[in-house]
Amino acid sequence: MKDFWKKQLEKNEKLVFLAPMDGYGDSAYRQAMKRISPHIFCISEFYSADGLVHSKFLADSVLPHNKIEDPLIIQIFGKDPEMFAKAAKIIESEKYNIAGIDVNMGCPAKKVVRSGHGSSLLINEQTAFEIIKKLNEATKLPISVKTRLSFDGNQNLINFVKGLESAGASLVTIHGRTAKQAYTGKADFTDIYELKKNVSIPVICNGDILNYSDGMQKVKNLDGIMLGRASFGNPWCFIGEKQINDEEFLKKSPIKKQNFINGVYHPSLGEILDAMQFHAEKLVETKGEKKGSLEIRKHLVQYLKNFPGVKDYRKRLVTTESLENSLNIINEIRKNFEDFLEKRPSLGEIEKE
Ligand SMILES: Cc1cc2nc3c(=O)[nH]c(=O)nc-3n(C[C@H](O)[C@H](O)[C@H](O)COP(=O)(O)O)c2cc1C
Missing domain, CATH: 3.20.20.70 (Aldolase class I)
Incomplete structure (x- = not known):
């Protein structure tokens, strides 16, 4: 090694x-x-x-x-x-x-x-x-x-x-x-x-x-x-x-070729929500419910920084006290934005209300 x-x-x-x-x-x-x-x-x-x-x-x-x-x-x-x-x-x-x-x-x-x-x-x-x-x-x-x-x-x-x-x-x-x-x-x-x-x-x-x-x-x-x-x-x-451009790499990572534009990867809202869920679950798995669900707050808002709807959810994300609560918020966004899951927030594809 x-x-x-x-x-x-x-x-x-x-x-x-x-x-x-x-x-x-x-x-x-x-x-x-x-x-x-x-x-x-x-x-x-x-x-x-x-x-x-x-x-x-x-x-x-x-x-x-x-x-x-x-x-x-x-x-x-x-x-x-x-x-x-x-x-x-x-x-x-x-x-x-x-x-x-x-x-x-x-x-x-x-x-x-x-x-x-x-x-x-x-x-x-x-x-x-x-x-x-x-x-x-x-x-x-x-x-x-x-x-x-x-x-x-x-x-x-x-x-x-x-x-x-x-x-x-x-x-x-x-x-x-x-x-x-x-x-x-x-x-x-x-x-x-x-x-x-x-x-x-x-x-x-x-x-x-x-x-x-x-x-x-x-x-x-x-x-x-x-x-x-x-x-x-x-x-x-x-x-x-x-x-x-590496086919072997694409088998190992859930990224999608079409979201790589002009040298930058722009994840879709669906990919972002999946990543948030994975991170939250792993944090609670490794640090326990109490510590993990408090520490995840700062990460979850970072994932949504380009998402125009973040304002409505930020307050709840930074006060979440359980994994269940975090996952509920993530699922709520999934449901409320189900027509936008393929859209890419960092490209401004989800417009502000
Ligand atoms: C919150 C935070 C914690 C950091 N902790 C460490 C650390 O434990 N060890 C270390 O060598 N550097 C630490 N750094 C410095 C980073 O490793 C890195 O050198 C610095 O952020 C510059 O790189 P960046 O512009 O890509 O962030 C920390 C930086 C930040 C922002």
Whole structure:
């Protein structure tokens, strides 16, 4: 399983990743994405290396996953190389079937940085390299890193990634912003293209990519793309020419060729409602009725963002308290809009009343 992405790169295919997103990403989210886009690789939201070492409950809650999510990479954060090594031993346990470990070296949140975690490792380079070295000594799983252009513009990305590579990192994802920028301004990939000329490991670009086609325009000499926020309520954002023209792919995904127009997949209302139902059911299945039916609220409204009728349903969707209630609302939309199920909300095909 080591470097499971290699096969694709050898065929000159770009890699497509779902970004780690704490508070959004979880097993149900990944299942919802991969039902539509089985070609993507998933990196989990971040988990504390110390937390995984000290809490069997945490490990047993977040590492088990559905087969559809495979190969799944788990992202961890921390600052103590020894703790990372201990966490790796737990993560690589056969029963969890995890395919790789990603180290968070990009989180800009103040609390995270103050603790010496996340993007502060862009400054504490030697600790960052030691973490990768210890991880490699501890496990056979491939070790990747997700980071940013720099902490505040004063660090050298090429030297940093060269150091990670020498320490044994086998893939790196760069979000095209500094940590100081957080989410302001626009992601800029200029330094990432330059970086790739100086290292041998795969380099993935991330930040503000709208969909697969947009990503393929931006990827240039890099090895792949990673999409995060574009996937909110939109598991179709990973679909491009390559997938839509691949008969084998069409057997694995419920997408319809006619809904791919000018490089973008425009799901019909019927497809959107099916995706909402699948996501809601998986969230309750994985997190239980109470937690799952509260957490699904934010996802369901995202799926309907282009649907002109959303206003009438939003209030009810964001206050739903049970799976049954969510499914009733979804079915009500299905019934009330039964003549529009083949129409595509993002193309404005369902007009406002
Ligand atoms: C809600 C949210 C949670 C995030 N959580 C993580 C995380 O756990 N680990 C991480 O490396 N990045 C995290 N990120 C950053 C994303 O992985 C990604 O780098 C960023 O959103 C830029 O990509 P995008 O423009 O495609 O969304 C998070 C972003 C968002 C919006």
